[in-house]
Amino acid sequence: MAVGWETIQVDGKDMRVYVGVPERAGRHPGIVIAQHGPGVDAQIQDAVHRLHREGYVVAAPELFHRQPPDVDPGKRTGLLRDDEIIADINATVAHLKRMPMTVAPLGIAGFCMGGRVVYLMACVNPEFKAAAVFYGGNIFKALGGGPSPFERSAGIRCPIIGFFGAEDTNPAPDDVKKIDTELTRLGKWHEFHTYNNAGHAFQNFSSAERYRERAARASWTEMLAFFTEYLKRGTAA
Secondary structure, three states, rough: OOEEEEEEEOOOEEEEEEEEOOOOOOEEEEEEEEOOOOOHHHHHHHHHHHHHHHOEEEEEEEOOOOOOOOOHHHHHHHHHHHHHHHHHHHHHHHHOOOOOEEEEEEEEEEEHHHHEEEEEHHHOOOOOEEEEEEEEOOOOOOOOOOOOOOHHEEEEEEEEEEEEEOHHHHOOOOHHHHHHHHHHHHHHOEEEEOOOOOOOOOOOOOOOOOOOOOHHHHHHHHHHHHHHHHHOOOOOO
């Protein structure tokens, strides 16, 4: 099994991707992981390793690659643009499809700003067959021109599972209810889980203040079962 950094091209520019590829030949389901605000850090790399050990081909692109290295970390998310995010994730999907093994079907998971990316990509790329949103904030906000992810909801073509904290403020419980109501109105398959005594970033083990072990373990287990149901069926070599 191999896990490490690779570099791919997006619009003529280099983008690093943290990739995990099983050694066994044949067909494997794939998962794209959308980073959170701190980048493709220890938590995101750990998620790649954990899903890789479950038999997935996994790829986590560095979405801040267009930004100068001296940008204030607190401002990096605000400099992203939805058209560039879409291009980066689509380039990551294309990279998975160029691998010598067959990588299919594809899912996507993301944390914090990455949860927003997951929702956005579920709306615009029908190649994703399952999507897992972890406390995705700013789903009602567009980055750059064009509609927000929420305004694109009619384009969703895959089941979505969502994990949220009852004490979060972005998305707040009322935001989650609004998204739930809209997806129900549109007839989109979705399943949302909200955890008590948990706020934003409860999966982030790097933050003692935010991490909540019970919510982290429960949501990860639910996500694995979800991806097994929608991605692993029919993928035997």
